Amino acid sequence: MPRLALLQSRSFASKGEAFEHHEILIRNAAAAGANIVVTQELFLTPYFCAVEDPAGFELADPLPGPVTARLGELARDLGIVLIASLFERRGPGLYHNTAAIHDADGCLLGLYRKAHIPQDPGFQEKYFFTPGDSDWPVWHTRYGHIGVLICWDQWYPEAARLMALGGAQLLVYPTAIGWLAAEKPTLGDAQHCAWETVQRGHAVANGCYLAAVNRSGREGHTEFWGQSFIVNPYGELVAKAATATEEILYHDLDYQALEDFRRAWPFFRDRRIDAYGDLTKRWR
Numbered sequence: 001m002p003r004l005a006l007l008q009s010r011s012f013a014s015k016g017e018a019f020e021h022h023e024i025l026i027r028n029a030a031a032a033g034a035n036i037v038v039t040q041e042l043f044l045t046p047y048f049c050a051v052e053d054p055a056g057f058e059l060a061d062p063l064p065g066p067v068t069a070r071l072g073e074l075a076r077d078l079g080i081v082l083i084a085s086l087f088e089r090r091g092p093g094l095y096h097n098t099a100a101i102h103d104a105d106g107c108l109l110g111l112y113r114k115a116h117i118p119q120d121p122g123f124q125e126k127y128f129f130t131p132g133d134s135d136w137p138v139w140h141t142r143y144g145h146i147g148v149l150i151c152w153d154q155w156y157p158e159a160a161r162l163m164a165l166g167g168a169q170l171l172v173y174p175t176a177i178g179w180l181a182a183e184k185p186t187l188g189d190a191q192h193c194a195w196e197t198v199q200r201g202h203a204v205a206n207g208c209y210l211a212a213v214n215r216s217g218r219e220g221h222t223e224f225w226g227q228s229f230i231v232n233p234y235g236e237l238v239a240k241a242a243t244a245t246e247e248i249l250y251h252d253l254d255y256q257a258l259e260d261f262r263r264a265w266p267f268f269r270d271r272r273i274d275a276y277g278d279l280t281k282r283w284r
Contacts, residue, residue: 002143004170004209005034006249008228008241010217011046015059018044019067023074029248030078035104035143036253038083040215040228041151041176042097045087050220052127060089068100068108076106081141083148085174088113090130097129097150099174104142112137114150115159122180122222125152138166144255151175154199154212158279164206165268169255171202175214178224192225200235207233207262209253216244233261 007025012018022043029037042048044067048056061067067086075082081104088098088111097114113132117125136159139146147163147170154173163171177195179188196212203210209232216226228241230251241247262268278284 001252001254002035003033003250003252004036004211004230005029005032005038006211006213006228006230006241007037007039007043008213008216008226008247008249009040009043010215010224010246011219015044019070025246025248026074026080026082027078029250030080032248032250034080034248034250036081036083036141036146036170038172038211038213039085039174040213041085041174042087043085043174043215047176047215047219047222047224049125049128050122050222052124056128057089057095060087060095063088063090063098063100063111064108068102071100072102072106072108075102075104079104081143081146083146083172083174085150087128094130095128096132097125098132099148099150101139101141101146101148103139109139109141110134110137112148112150114153116152116156118152122220136162136166138163138168140167144253145169147171149173151177154195154202157198157202157205160202160206160210164208168206168208169258170209170211170253171206173199173210173212175212175228176224177214178222181221181223184223192227196227196229200231200237203231203233204235205267207258207265207267209233209251209258211251213249214241216242216246233258233265 088096119126147168230239239251
């Protein structure tokens with residue numbers, strides 16, 4: 001059974017320091033038997049989207065480029081599938097929140113560009129990111145069929161469903177989500193409950209594993225809540241990280257169990273595909 005590892009970490013003073021630190025985490029995960037390793041959202045940078053500051057654009061990288069070359073070398077040397085969340089400069093004035101997916105031979109399978117872009121206090125992402133045009137790819141890797149989505153994508157059952165229909169056995173969500181100081185006393189528990197619950201539902205409805213890897217620590221007015229987690233197709237939490245500390249979270253994936261689940265709970269068989277046309281409308 002392939003072993004999944006989620007790298008829950010924090011921000012660093014520079015992109016160079018962040019990469020050096022995460023290379024250590026990646027190597028440690030591989031040494032512990034991990035076959036699939038996933039970083040948190042925007043792992044090379046602070047969460048610069050808290051404010052609309054044009055200086056944040058200077059943190060972006062061309063993809064493919066030197067960053068993906070280095071990630072590919074790591075994946076090849078360690079024999080792991082490596083999924084890394086990055087800030088992409090695609091062209092003049094065109095930027096994306098992007099995940100790079102490398103197979104275990106180091107090959108860059110492709111890029112997934114975040115489709116759903118939030119705009120909330122402390123999360124000013126529409127200022128920085130163009131909505132992705134990647135469609136809903138499923139990456140057929142040495143260690144399983146993987147759907148990659150990013151943070152705000154995790155609230156949308158349509159995205160999870162489309163990747164599951166594309167053959168995904170595992171959905172992964174690099175994430176940067178946390179509490180704002182003014183909201184935590186009254187809404188903090190409810191916000192976290194909603195975040196975890198909706199994703200557990202995606203796993204059940206699609207009969208797949210789901211993994212969300214969040215960052216931890218404080219940045220400005222935001223306290224990232226960590227608590228990265230992995231659930232099985234019953235929605236059960238099979239692994240969960242702490243709130244405030246760096247952690248590598250592991251779980252062994254039993255893909256045969258997914259097939260057994262889908263035979264017993266045939267949600268794909270019983271879908272009324274003739275009756276869902278209104279889903280493509282903004283409102284009924």
